[in-house]
C-alpha cells in the first residue's frame with residue numbers, strides 16, 4: 006500500500022538537503038518498526054518520492070512524501086509512532102493511505118502535478134535592509150511599489166543559459182500579514198470539505214513552525230511551483246532588492262513554505278496536496 | 283533547542299552544513315552543568331570519515347554511560363569552514379553542546395593514520411589551545427591520543443599530554459576516575475599527570491627525555507620523573523562478548539563513508555602477515571560470540587534504521603562461526619530489504635554462495651590480496667595465499683558468472699626483485715587466461731582485471747620494522763617497469779593498473795617510524811599550510827620538504843636505512859604485547875623465506891599470551907613442530923640460527 010505523509014521541517018533541519026531528508030525518512034520508517042516496499046533485485050531500496058524539493062536553508066509546514074509500505078497501523082498510530090523516532094525539526098502532521106482503486110492514476114501523479122506554493126519570507130533578526138528602512142510599514146510600501154509594476158523582468162540564469170523572464174504572472178498574490186494572506190488565499194482555493202480523521206486519514210492540527218522575528222518585516226507570496234512554471238521566492242526577493250536599490254543578502258531572509266497545491270482541472274482553483282487523495 | 287555555534291550565514295555558505303550542527307539520531311544529550319567531566323573526542327579528518335569510524339562510536343558509548351561524564355565530538359572543519367573560522371575568529375566547538383572545545387576537561391584524538399597529523403594541529407589551533415603541550419596552562423583541556431598510531435607516538439609527542447595505549451574498553455574509566463578525584467582535591471595538571479602515569483597503558487611523553495647517539499639513533503629514554511614506568515604496557519579487553527557494544531550508534535544526516543551498521547566480529551588476527559601492523563598490535567585474536575553478535579545486529583538495525591549491515595574484522599574468513607552468522611543475517615534481514623555487505627572474504631565455495639545471494643554478480647567483483655607477485659615473496663611476507671588458491675578460486679567464480687577481479691599488491695617489499703614485480707603482471711595475466719579457458723557460452727563478456735599496487739611502508743611493531751624503505755624514485759621506476767611488463771602480457775587489454783602516490787607513502791614512512799625530532803617538522807609543515815594530507819588534492823609535498831629542510835631533518839635517515847638489529851627504536855618505550863625478539867625472529871625467517879603458521883595451527887610465542895586469553899588459550903589440537911610451541915606449552919628449542 007501507498008501512503009502520503011505531510012510533515013514540517015524547521016529549526017536546524019533546514020540545513021539538511023532534500024536528498025538527505027529522503028534518506029532520513031527511509032531510516033525513520035525502519036526505526037518506527039515498519040516494513041517498506043522495496044524495489045526488486047540486489048541493493049533494494051524503498052519506494053519513496055517527494056513533492057517539490059525544498060532548498061537548503063528553507064523551512065516548511067508542508068512537506069509531502071509518498072512511501073510504499075508493507076506493514077502499517079492506523080493512520081493515527083502511524084503519525085504517533087513516526088513522530089516518536091524523528092529528530093527535533095521534523096514533525097509529521099498528516100498521514101493518508103492511498104488505496105489502489107481510488108483513482109490511483111491521479112494520485113500517483115499528484116506529486117508531479119504540483120502547481121503552486123505559498124511562502125512566508127521574513128527578515129531575520131540582526132539583519133538590516135540598509136538604506137534606513139527600519140519599519141515593516143516602510144518595507145511594505147516599498148514592496149507594494151515593486152509588486153505594482155506591470156512587468157517584473159529578471160535575468161534567469163540556469164546552468165546552460167541566461168534569459169530575461171517576466172516573473173509577474175508567476176506571482177498569484179502577495180500579502181503582509183496573516184489576515185491578509187488568509188483572505189487572498191481563500192480567493193484561490195477550490196471549495197473543499199474539511200479533511201476528516203478516519204481509518205484512512207489522520208491530521209494533526211499543528212501550529213506553523215515559521216520562525217517569528219522581532220522586526221516583523223515579512224511578506225507572504227503565492228508562487229508558481231512545479232515543472233510547468235516555477236518561481237523561487239529567493240528570486241522574487243532578489244528582484245525586489247535590486248528594484249528598490251537595496252543590497253540583496255541571501256542569508257538575511259528566512260524563507261518558509263506554508264503549503265503546496267495542485268490545480269483543479271475544471272475550476273482552475275488550487276487544492277492543497279493533503280486534500281488530494 | 284540548542285543554540286548553534288555558527289550563524290545561518292556561515293552554515294549556508296559552506297559545503298554540507300550538516301557536518302557542523304550535530305543533532306544526529308542517537309546523539310547523547312546531557313546538561314554540561316550536571317557532569318564532572320567534559321570529554322571531547324576528535325577524529326582529525328572530515329566529518330564523513332570520522333563519523334564512519336567504529337572506534338569513536340565505541341568510545342562515545344563507553345564514556346557517555348558514565349553519569350559524571352559528557353562525551354561530545356568534534357571533527358576537522360573542512361577547508362571552507364576553516365577559512366571562515368580564522369577570518370571571523372570563531373573558536374572550534376563540539377557538535378553536541380556547540381560549546382567551545384577549549385572549555386572541556388579532555389580533548390582526545392583518535393590516531394588512525396599518520397597523514398592526519400597536521401589536522402590535529404588544526405583542531406588545536408582553531409580551538410585556541412596551544413599546540414605544544416608545554417605551552418598549555420591549567421585552563422586548557424588535557425590533550426590525549428589513542429589508536430593505532432599511538433603505538434609510535436613519538437613524532438607527535440610534543441603535542442600531547444599523554445597517550446593511552448590500548449583499547450577503549452580497558453582503562454578509560456581508571457584515568458577518568460582519577461581525574462575526578464584530582465579535580466575535587468584541587469590538584470594541578472602536573473600532579474594529575476604524575477598520578478595518571480602510574481596507570482597501566484598511560485604514556486606521558488614529557489616525563490622522558492630522549493638522548494641520541496652521534497649517528498642520530500636513540501641512545502636512551504631518560505626519565506625526568508622517577509616514578510614514570512620503564513615501559514608502557516598495552517591494555518586490551520579480553521571479554522569482548524561481555525564488553526559494551528554501541529547498539530545505538532549515531533546516524534548522520536548526510537551520507538558518510540560507512541552509512542551502515544558495522545558489526546565488529548573479532549579483534550586481532552590469527553595470521554602473521556609480516557608487513558601488517560594491525561595484525562601485530564591487536565594480538566591476540568579474540569572472537570565475539572555469535573549469539574552476542576546476532577543480538578547486537580538486531581538492536582543496531584532497529585535503533586538506526588540503516589538499510590545495510592557490514593561485518594568488520596581484519597580477516598573475516600577466519601572467524602570460526604562466520605557461516606552461522608552470515609546465513610543468519612541473510613535469513614533474518616535480507617527479506618526486510620537490508621543489504622548485507624561482506625568484507626573481502628577468502629574465495630571458496632561458501633563465500634561464492636553467499637556473495638551470489640547478497641550481491642549482483644554482474645556488478646560486483648572478486649577481490650584477492652596476494653600482496654606480492656611471486657610465491658617466493660609471498661613466503662617472505664608470510665602471506666599464506668598460493669597461486670593455486672587464487673586461480674582455482676577465480677575459476678570457480680568465473681563459472682558462477684563473475685567476470686571482474688580486483689587484485690591488491692604491494693611494491694617495494696623487502697628482498698623484492700624484478701622477477702617479483704613482473705610476477706604481478708604474470709599473475710594478472712594468468713587469471714585472465716583462466717577466464718578464457720572456460721567455454722564461451724559460460725562466459726559473461728570480457729574479463730576485467732584491476733591490479734592495484736601500493737607502496738610498502740615499514741611500520742613499527744612488525745617484523746619489517748628494521749627494513750629500508752624504497753625512495754619515491756625507486757618506486758616510480760618499479761611502477762614503470764611493471765607497466766611495461768603488463769604491456770607484454772597476452773591479455774594486457776583486460777588488465778587495468780592502478781598505483782598509489784609515491785610521495786605520500788614516503789612521508790607516511792617517516793611519520794610511522796619517526797622520533798620526537800619530527801614534532802617540529804610537522805608543526806612547520808602545518809604552518810606552511812599543509813592540511814588534509816591524506817587527501818591527494820590537498821597534499822603538498824613541496825611544503826613538507828621545506829619543513830624538513832628548515833629543521834635539518836633528513837628523510838633518508840628514517841626511510842632509507844636498514845636499522846641495526848640492536849638499535850633502540852622510538853617505540854621501544856611501548857610494550858604492545860609482541861616482543862621485539864619475536865619480531866626479530868620473524869624478520870630473520872622472512873629473509874630466509876620461511877613462513878610461520880597461524881596462531882591456530884601453532885603458537886610461535888609472540889608475547890601476546892601474557893594477556894591470558896583469545897586464541898592463545900584456544901582448545902585447538904596442535905601438531906608438534908620443530909621450532910614452535912605446541913598448545914600444551916612445552917617449549918621446543920628454536921633452530922639456533924634464528925633465536
Ligand code: SF4
Nearest residue numbers: 881885886888891898
Ligand atoms: S602468543 Fe601464540 S597464539 Fe598468542 S598471539 Fe602470539 S603467536 Fe598467536
